[in-house]
Ligand SMILES: Nc1ncnc2c1ncn2[C@@H]1O[C@H](COP(=O)(O)OP(=O)(O)OP(=O)(O)O)[C@@H](O)[C@H]1O
């Protein structure tokens with residue numbers, strides 16, 4: 544049922560939008576005749592709106608596909624450190640743009656069992672948030688330790704922080720904390736993170752202090768057995784009043 548819905552959205556919604564985008568590219572490229580300045584402006588705006596819509600559909604499809612991930616066929620044992628490096632490489636342009644320093648202090652390697660791409664996706668999402676909800680020149684740090692069968696990964700930032708009353712709400716699909724100059728986003732990243740942790744039998748804890756920063760701590764079992772969708776990823780959200788950037 545869910546699979547049908549995913550296919551429907553992909554084929555019946557995404558495909559025609561991609562086609563429409565291609566037609567606009569043709570027009571914008573003056574391939575079907577020269578456009579005047581006003582027409583070019585309108586075509587560019589249409590492209591931009593369409594691209595927002597496609598990005599939303601892709602993000603949503605990603606979430607639906609992760610939810611649908613009942614079999615653990617893609618589970619493998621892998622080294623964690625290269626995954627962090629690959630994730631940080633993906634995010635580097637975003638960090639550079641905001642002159643944000645990313646410190647990888649994840650240290651010695653450890654082996655994890657799980658879906659390598661999904662674990663990378665978690666890091667990409669959490670570090671991107673640490674950059675997006677941060678000031679220019681801020682910092683995001685990735686740290687790791689081991690604790691009774693778990694690898695504990697902290698992603699801390701020196702950013703805006705999250706008000707206490709919002710901590711229980713973030714991570715719900717499409718929920719975003721309203722604030723001035725809010726960075727673009729759909730409110731799906733943390734929902735994706737929680738779903739991935741769920742299928743890995745992991746969990747997420749958030750500590751944050753407004754104007755000081757946040758720490759997103761995730762626990763992943765070092766040796767994850769085959770896990771079903773039923774394992775609930777809990778979000779133990781708490782506030783740390785005197786924390787500075789994690
Ligand atoms: N590190 C952070 N510091 C401050 N606020 C954060 C942080 N991470 C998340 N938030 C808040 O939680 C909300 C939800 O985050 P989430 O990653 O789910 O969605 P998003 O970043 O808005 O969009 P996207 O779907 O593109 O990730 C954000 O809109 C933001 O208000």
Ligand SMILES: [Mg+2]
Nearest residue numbers: 672728732733
């Ligand atoms: Mg996000």
